[in-house]
Amino acid sequence: MPLPALLPAPLSATASSAVTEAYARLAEVFPGLRAEVLADDESAPDGVGWVGAHELAAGGGALDTFLAWDNAQVLRDYGQQARPDVVASFGLHRYAWPACLLVTVPWFLHRRVPRIPVEDVAFQRASGHLTLRVREFACLPDDPAAALPGARVVADEAALRAEVLASVAEHLGPVLDGFGPRMRRGKRALWGMATDEVVEGLWYIAHLLGEERRAMAELEALLPGTTKPYVGTAGFRELTGPDGESLPTRDRASCCLFYTLRPEDTCVTCPRTCDADRVRKLTPAP
Known part of the structure; x- marks a missing residue:
């Protein structure tokens, strides 16, 4: 049976067990993504x-191969060649969106924040399969997981939010360094993209969990606008639909550059999309 948010997950005596139930719940609501926690003696997969993640951070041949998939996808779906920086932006999004969930979903569901350095994460994008090794995680004092090996107890919710940001930064920082030279963006723009991946990934998954409003409040507290290197706030705001209904939206801190392929079809949270178009896109067809 699915675990309600914030209830302690069943435990065994390893750090990895602190997050496995959160990843199982993620797979239930979003079957296109599977996060598998490796045992201490289990090797990370390295097949076709x-x-x-450390290979993406290195920015060499492995990154070239990774981005070749995005380039081929653009040619297949849109019948045109995208600029190299656009291809790199798509590739970063398709890695960073699921990678951020490795941190934010256990935090959102069980108030546990794993540390996931790039050396401990691998990705198979075709199958939506991530593997990771969890050696350390942060939790609150009243969490039963505080007794597990690798647990690091922090004082309160504010301290745990700081752990979320630190864990994502520890992982994404090297990855941004690997992608950065191909993207023609400075540090601030890259961290704007990272901010968007943190927010939009959890926002989407929380909607599937039936907890969209709680996620919006949690993300606003997580990103109040003063948490460098992240850029800006969670950016949520409310629009009014044609029947007076509330339509949540947000303003992205960055642009994904999709408009370079389809100028008339910008994303609903794109800074280029006006509110009238957002209302139209967010309102179900009659």
């Missing part, structure tokens, strides 16, 4: 299609 697999790439280690």
Whole structure:
């Protein structure tokens, strides 16, 4: 049976067990993504299609191969060649969106924040399969997981939010360094993209969990606008639909550059999309 948010997950005596139930719940509501926690003696997969996060961070041949998939997808779906920086932006999004969920979903569901350095994560994008090794995690004092090996107890919710941001930054920082030279963006723009991945990934999954409003409040507290290197706030605001209904939206801190392929079809949270178009896109067809 699915675990309600914030209830302690069943435990065994390893750090990895602190997050496995959160990842199982993620797979239930979003079957296109599977996060598998490796045992201490289990090797990370390295077969066809697999790439280690540390390889993406290195910015070499493995990143070239990773981005070749995005380039081929653009040619297949849109019949045109995208600029190299656009391809790199798509590739970063398709890695960073699921990678951020490795941190934010256990935090949102069980108030546990794993540390996931790039050396401990691998990704198979075709199957939506991530593997990771969890050696350490942060939790609150009243969490039963505080007794597990690798647990690091923090004082309160504010301290745990700081752990979320630190864990994502520890993982994404090297990845941004790997992608950065191909994207023609400075540090601030890259961290704007990271901010968007943190917010929009959890926002989407929380909607599937039936907890969209709680996620919006949690993300606003997580990103109040003063948490460098992240850029800006969670950016949520409310629009009014044609029948007076509330339509949540947000303003992205960055642009994904999709408009370079389809100028008339910008994303609903794109800074280029006006409110009238957002209302139209967010309102179900009659």
